[in-house]
Amino acid sequence: MRTLEQAGHGHTEFHAPQAAVAHLRELYEDAVQFLSQQFQHAMEHGAPEGRVRAYYPEIRFTTSSYAQVDTRLSFGHVSDPGTYATTVTRPDLFENYLTQQIGLLITNHGQPVEIGYSNTPMPVHFAVANNPNITVPQQGAAAFPLRDVFDVPDLSNTNDDIVNGTYEATDGIGPLAPFTAQRIDYSLARLAHYTATDADHFQNHVLFTNYQFYVSEFEAYARTQLDDPDSGYIAFVSTGNAEITAGDQELPASPKMPQMPTYHLKRADGSGITLVNIGVGPSNAKTATDHIAVLRPHAWLMVGHCAGLRNSQALGDFVLAHAYLREDNVLDTDLPPWVPIPALAEIQIALEEAVAETTQLKGYELKRIMRTGTVASYDDRNWELRDQHGPVQRLSQSRAIALDMESATIAANGYRFRVPYGTLLCVSDKPLHGELKLPGMASNFYKEQVARHLMIGIRAMEHLRTMPLERIHSRKLRSFEETAFL
Numbered sequence: 391m392r393t394l395e396q397a398g399h400g401h402t403e404f405h406a407p408q409a410a411v412a413h414l415r416e417l418y419e420d421a422v423q424f425l426s427q428q429f430q431h432a433m434e435h436g437a438p439e440g441r442v443r444a445y446y447p448e449i450r451f452t453t454s455s456y457a458q459v460d461t462r463l464s465f466g467h468v469s470d471p472g473t474y475a476t477t478v479t480r481p482d483l484f485e486n487y488l489t490q491q492i493g494l495l496i497t498n499h500g501q502p503v504e505i506g507y508s509n510t511p512m513p514v515h516f517a518v519a520n521n522p523n524i525t526v527p528q529q530g531a532a533a534f535p536l537r538d539v540f541d542v543p544d545l546s547n548t549n550d551d552i553v554n555g556t557y558e559a560t561d562g563i564g565p566l567a568p569f570t571a572q573r574i575d576y577s578l579a580r581l582a583h584y585t586a587t588d589a590d591h592f593q594n595h596v597l598f599t600n601y602q603f604y605v606s607e608f609e610a611y612a613r614t615q616l617d618d619p620d621s622g623y624i625a626f627v628s629t630g631n632a633e634i635t636a637g638d639q640e641l642p643a644s645p646k647m648p649q650m651p652t653y654h655l656k657r658a659d660g661s662g663i664t665l666v667n668i669g670v671g672p673s674n675a676k677t678a679t680d681h682i683a684v685l686r687p688h689a690w691l692m693v694g695h696c697a698g699l700r701n702s703q704a705l706g707d708f709v710l711a712h713a714y715l716r717e718d719n720v721l722d723t724d725l726p727p728w729v730p731i732p733a734l735a736e737i738q739i740a741l742e743e744a745v746a747e748t749t750q751l752k753g754y755e756l757k758r759i760m761r762t763g764t765v766a767s768y769d770d771r772n773w774e775l776r777d778q779h780g781p782v783q784r785l786s787q788s789r790a791i792a793l794d795m796e797s798a799t800i801a802a803n804g805y806r807f808r809v810p811y812g813t814l815l816c817v818s819d820k821p822l823h824g825e826l827k828l829p830g831m832a833s834n835f836y837k838e839q840v841a842r843h844l845m846i847g848i849r850a851m852e853h854l855r856t857m858p859l860e861r862i863h864s865r866k867l868r869s870f871e872e873t874a875f876l
């Protein structure tokens with residue numbers, strides 16, 4: 391077997407996070423370069439004799455102390471003595487995250503981390519993914535079976551066992567991070583496919599919407615911010631990685647819209663805002679959040695439209711979700727429906743303050759246009775056509791005030807992936823009271839409400855950006871046994 395020279399899988403101790411990350415980058419780049427060169431040679435000259443293999447680098451940490459660290463922190467430490475490890479991919483993309491998480495671990499425990507190669511092979515597909523000059527042929531298109539020579543993605547290493555709480559260590563080494571390198575690589579590839587933008591453009595604050603109408607408003611806002619030297623925003627990225635840095639620059643039209651068009655208003659430190667149009671349905675919502683979660687965003691919010699369920703509501707009113715009725719069904723296997731999805735105080739306050747700021751209504755007056763209550767998410771868009779007895783009775787018993795198809799999925803996956811979440815919806819129809827979403831009504835509604843609704847989401851994210859990370863990432867999202875890394 392032809393492998394990258396890896397010094398017997400030896401590990402080196404590091405007491406400084408910057409030096410540890412620098413070594414991770416060196417090991418990763420060596421492995422990628424080796425596999426890329428071997429792959430190109432095989433495509434040009436045929437299969438080599440024996441297998442070709444390189445490994446992901448890893449972070450390993452060992453402590454023998456039960457010493458308790460600052461209990462206010464929800465991350466940055468391990469709870470029990472032992473050895474913990476995680477494989478690492480794209481340390482260039484995750485440099486700030488890795489530096490922060492490694493630094494907290496070293497500081498909180500007073501112990502070094504060890505950096506070296508893992509025993510997890512790197513699939514050739516992921517190794518060459520960022521090289522525009524290399525394309526992996528489809529199965530059967532090459533002159534030899536790829537999996538006979540190179541490692542390919544392995545579902546046994548591409549799962550959510552850690553975040554789902556079902557992971558069982560077979561070698562006595564506990565997980566250090568919520569996602570393995572292969573799981574992350576898989577999601578990075580999926581993100582590029584579904585959103586038509588590269589992962590390095592994604593910002594730490596993510597807005598989800600279920601209507602394309604919000605995109606033009608987001609672009610208009612982005613252009614004003616790029617023309618404001620004090621805004622802190624440096625670029626706007628559209629589908630196809632089209633990028634502008636000034637408000638008057640043109641964006642080329644995308645030749646083909648992706649399934650989930652995504653747009654990024656960027657700041658130099660990654661604290662800007664990403665808007666994802668997930669379209670309609672809980673399956674799309676799960677797909678988007680499954681993959682964006684590996685980027686470890688600081689918060690994600692749903693700002694979409696919903697059906698108002700109360701006679702006291704009017705079209706254009708806002709709904710701030712403080713509970714969710716989950717009838718979306720797409721997450722039942724990973725997160726049973728009986729698991730409560732709590733409202734997060736920091737997110738709720740940021741959203742309420744943003745509504746007050748944007749509408750200029752405060753206190754009791756705010757209740758004229760916003761209600762707080764349960765949001766129900768269904769997987770049947772035409773639920774109104776069913777026998778009303780069952781659905782309406784459940785909605786009434788749950789005290790639901792609004793219904794959509796995505797919010798509970800996004801909140802539940804935020805809970806599952808330990809990503810702070812929230813929901814602010816806008817009432818666009820009232821099917822139980824005869825106000826259906828018809829073309830004429832919809833056009834007037836969208837014209838008047840979209841800009842204000844989007845601005846509330848943006849303002850909420852800007853409030854959250856000023857909060858310390860340890861305040862946003864609540865301990866309510868952590869289970870009995872958690873990874874040290876966020």
